[in-house]
Amino acid sequence: MEQLRRLVQELALAGYQIDRSAYDYLKTMDEPEASTFAKNVLLSIGDKASTSHILSRQELLEISTHPLLEPPQVQASVARTIPAKQISARLEVLRDSSKEIGTGGTIDDFSHYFRDRFQKLSRAFRERPDSRDATSLAVALAQEQNKKVKFIAMVMEKRERQRKLFVQLDDLEDTATVLVSPEERAAYETAQKIPLDQVICVGGVRAKGDLFVAKEVLLPDIPDHKPHLAEEDVWAILLSDLHVGSKKFLSRELSRVFDWLNLKIGDPNQRAIAERTKYLVICGDIVDGIGIYPRQEHELAIVDLYQQYQEAAKYVGRIPDYIETVVIPGNHDPVRQALPQPPIPKNFGEPLYESRELVSLGNPAEVAFHGVRFLLHHGRSLDDVISSAPNVDFTQPEKAMRLQLQCRHLASEYGNRSSISPEKVDHLVIERVPDVFQSGHIHVVKYENYRGTQIINSGAWQAQTDYQKRVGLVPTPGILTALNLHTLQVRLINFIEPDSGKPQELAQQIPAY
Numbered sequence: 001m002e003q004l005r006r007l008v009q010e011l012a013l014a015g016y017q018i019d020r021s022a023y024d025y026l027k028t029m030d031e032p033e034a035s036t037f038a039k040n041v042l043l044s045i046g047d048k049a050s051t052s053h054i055l056s057r058q059e060l061l062e063i064s065t066h067p068l069l070e071p072p073q074v075q076a077s078v079a080r081t082i083p084a085k086q087i088s089a090r091l092e093v094l095r096d097s098s099k100e101i102g103t104g105g106t107i108d109d110f111s112h113y114f115r116d117r118f119q120k121l122s123r124a125f126r127e128r129p130d131s132r133d134a135t136s137l138a139v140a141l142a143q144e145q146n147k148k149v150k151f152i153a154m155v156m157e158k159r160e161r162q163r164k165l166f167v168q169l170d171d172l173e174d175t176a177t178v179l180v181s182p183e184e185r186a187a188y189e190t191a192q193k194i195p196l197d198q199v200i201c202v203g204g205v206r207a208k209g210d211l212f213v214a215k216e217v218l219l220p221d222i223p224d225h226k227p228h229l230a231e232e233d234v235w236a237i238l239l240s241d242l243h244v245g246s247k248k249f250l251s252r253e254l255s256r257v258f259d260w261l262n263l264k265i266g267d268p269n270q271r272a273i274a275e276r277t278k279y280l281v282i283c284g285d286i287v288d289g290i291g292i293y294p295r296q297e298h299e300l301a302i303v304d305l306y307q308q309y310q311e312a313a314k315y316v317g318r319i320p321d322y323i324e325t326v327v328i329p330g331n332h333d334p335v336r337q338a339l340p341q342p343p344i345p346k347n348f349g350e351p352l353y354e355s356r357e358l359v360s361l362g363n364p365a366e367v368a369f370h371g372v373r374f375l376l377h378h379g380r381s382l383d384d385v386i387s388s389a390p391n392v393d394f395t396q397p398e399k400a401m402r403l404q405l406q407c408r409h410l411a412s413e414y415g416n417r418s419s420i421s422p423e424k425v426d427h428l429v430i431e432r433v434p435d436v437f438q439s440g441h442i443h444v445v446k447y448e449n450y451r452g453t454q455i456i457n458s459g460a461w462q463a464q465t466d467y468q469k470r471v472g473l474v475p476t477p478g479i480l481t482a483l484n485l486h487t488l489q490v491r492l493i494n495f496i497e498p499d500s501g502k503p504q505e506l507a508q509q510i511p512a513y
């Protein structure tokens, strides 16, 4: 019936109506038949100049079997009308940290790891005019009492006493304590949200012993910048957290995404996006995995990992072949949990890799689509950021991602829920300022522009699980994020709407940021 309604609407737009006989005939068709028929009629009606404007059953039949509409010619005609097919892909892998994963694991590696973090983030401070002249702790400690100081150090511990914050610092050579009082409001608010093991810059005065009193506390932050933009009007579709294999996996909704990408559903505006989609990202948690959280087995529809990927391949295989597709793993995929994670391995992911061509990278990864630079990170460490930073909760993953950009680090705190491999280099420092920063993991779609970087949390394709219910997480599944690479404009499309038959634009339903 939906197909029929749409055909009648589209014919009306083209200036045609149907009579009772045509209407009754169309009603007898099932969905696939009606779809093919409608496509044929709409493609050929313009070629039949003598057609009257009120179409009977007979006329519809004549049009749909017009000689110009033999299948190969229909396909050629459709192919010519898809702009993304004619646009050449410009996909660059800027960094795949999985290529740099070493053996790691010894005490020596820990000291290398933190030294590298310290040096990289110190460099970020030196690029800022307000912290270019910051010194080492040794220089600050050598100053006389009440002298002004500015230095760079790493946060080892934070304690609150009588509403004052005492921050223990270390710069790999010396240690010190900084007192941050609520009277210095900006410094106090920053100090409150700083994660442990984060490199910061402190401006203040020298007090007694190893103590300093802070006037300002700075995070490395990203500069306000003009993002790189694509010259052409092309789109990227950002997905994450499919969780294929879970009982709560939204198969129908995800299937509709691929119907839409294959131009089978959607209103003209939505179709225009699908026709100009050149890139697609799946930012981790392709499958639900096994043994990821307590009692997960009760929530699995497929209990075999290989079969979960077999099922996932049925969806991934439907991505049109002209769309470049990038995949990274999440914490539900069968790779090591410590960051950085290697790509999804061939032994489990085989069905996925056989379904179509994929650019399979580690987590995190950096890519450029048409010159627009993406930082892709599944986002497990967002749990840590949300649990430790004040005024950030699971409904605001974009705020937690903003803090990661301010920290210029994807998982500052070592030894919390997200494990970090002590590599010789810290691959989790955000050295290059991204134009787009995508994560998933939280299962809540949110986006905001921060200093020129488009932050996007791409939600999920899994309804609320019992586990999420227990921890109080309310997801927003079935909402697709589409990003225009020419403008960095985000469009949210809701595929969960069951009755309207077409995907629903959500721009009006999501609060402004």
Ligand SMILES: [Fe+2]
Residues within 6 Å of the ligand: 241, 243, 285, 330, 332, 441, 442, 443, 460
């Ligand atoms: Fe997930």
